[in-house]
Amino acid sequence: MRPTYHALVLNLHQPAGNLQELWEKNPWEAKEILFALDRIPRSLWGYEDIARVHLALSGTLLETLADPAFQAMVYGTVDVGSLLWYYQNTALFEILGTAYYHPVLPLIPPEDWSEQLSRWLGIGRHLFWRENFQGFWPPEMGFCMELIPLLKALGYRYVLVDSEHVEPVTPMDWPKLLYRPHVACYGGAEIVVIVRDRDLSNAQESGMEPEWFCREVEERTRWCDAPPLVTTCTDGDNGGWFRNVTYGANFWTAFYVPLLERARGDCAVPRPVFIHEYLDRYGVHGEVQVHTGAWNTGWHHGRGFIQWTGSQRQKDGLRAIWKLSQRVHALRRRANELGRREMEFQNLLEQALWRLLRAETSCNFFWGEAWVERAERDLEAARTSLEAAERYLQS
Known part of the structure; x- marks a missing residue:
């Protein structure tokens, strides 16, 4: 039986000053967010053998978490300084690069792209004690092909894009398109494209059971002729499914940890994987082009950026x-x-x-x-x- 792999990607973002303002005006919401951030590593301790999670943290969130004044303000609720240390556990987490102030990159001037990306690299390298980040998370999954030369110049190996906007250049059927990595080329540069499964990501955002997820993945990847990579991407600190503090009623304790328990003993369960490990083992399939767009929001499909315009x-x-x-x-x-x-x-x-x-x-x-x-x-x-x-x- 061929294995099936699952790449879990979580976007973590708070605008500049937002957590401080919430702490003063709506302290319970601030605590829900902090608990959601803190729950991520705590839920995974003891699963270093099987758990694999990609985290994209905006520069403004990192700036807040690293601020000694903020750490002192919330100490006793969450030890934020220790939390940043927990995120450095490379057995559990792959940190993705992103843009510092979390802009929708295709909507802002290209001259600002390098400033947004290089400033994130500055804080990312400082806080995570590494020079290179293999994967790039475009905020709101807002991507355009013109970004490719800059991403390559900054050392990124792959970028995550939404399935709604990917079109094959190399002839392929939809299982290959969704569940294999590809390359996209622009301006003499190329980068690996990792395709987010929009439907499964919607389920991840709203709540799902391990059994349903396993059956759905099996059905969707049935016709894959090579080990498939199923990629799900959502926010990790927004929505009741991630913020719920009740044990057994949130993403980690109701879904992901039970999924890990099953994956330890059942080879048919999608196996968590870091994207770079999958690429090292199986490579890429073909060439695609990615139409300019974003991921879906609660109101819009991501085409035309109507949510923001x-x-x-x-x-x-x-x-x-x-x-x-x-x-x-x-x-x-x-x-x-x-x-x-x-x-x-x-x-x-x-x-x-x-x-x-x-x-x-x-x-x-x-x-x-x-x-x-x-x-x-x-x-x-x-x-x-x-x-x-x-x-x-x-x-």
């Missing part, structure tokens, strides 16, 4: 980001040409840049118009710093 105010906010980004990068290039390195000027320019990058956070545009004001505030602060930098350069 549905209203005029959302569109205006994104348009303002593009305009300000052009000004910021033009001034950076001008300063480099003139050799201007004064500390006061560079500080003003950095203030403008990081405020711009934070304005690009996907959450600012996800909730209709409810959070667009947060992007607008950051953009206004960025303009103020940029104008001061422009005046400085002219003086």
Whole structure:
């Protein structure tokens, strides 16, 4: 009997300052989130022989968890400093690279991509004590082929994409398309593409039983002629299924740990695997192209990014980001040409840049118009710093 492999991927993200604000205004929700984060390693202790989990932590979440003031504030509820240490258990966790402020990358200016990705690498390398991260998690699974050269230049081996947007270049049937890794090529660079099973991921998000999952995987992979890789990706700190504190009523204690128990003794159960281990063992199948899009949300399918662009105010906010980004990068290039390195000027320019990058956070545009004001505030602060930098350069 050929084995079947399961790659579990969890996205963990909180916007800058969100946990601190919740701790003050809605402490139980803040505790639910912290408990959900802390439950991940605690649920897996003792299963190092079989458990394999991929984690993508946004830069803003890592920044909050690493903040000594925040650690002191929540100490007694969750030991956040120890939690970061637990995530370094390489027997259980594969850390995926991502973008620092969790933007929908195809919706922001390409000149900002490298800043978002390199800043995450800075904090990721510091907190996880490693130079390289094999896999890349595009926030909201927002991907476009134009990202491929940058991902390769930063050392990524593979990227996760949603099944809704993948189209074969090499002729293949749908089981091969969904359950084998492939390559995608753009601009002379290529990267391995790992395809998320949208239907099974929807079940993972809302709640499922181990028996149902095993039967569904068996049925879906029945016609695979090589060991299939079934990849499920969801948030890991949102929704009642992940936040529920009752034993036996959340993802870990009702589904994943019982699945691990079965996998230890039944070779027919999908075996957890790190994606890089699967690639080392079985390689890739063919070539695909990936259409620009995101994963599905509770309201939209991910095509056209309607979740983030549905209203005029959302569109205006994104348009303002593009305009300000052009000004910021033009001034950076001008300063480099003139050799201007004064500390006061560079500080003003950095203030403008990081405020711009934070304005690009996907959450600012996800909730209709409810959070667009947060992007607008950051953009206004960025303009103020940029104008001061422009005046400085002219003086």
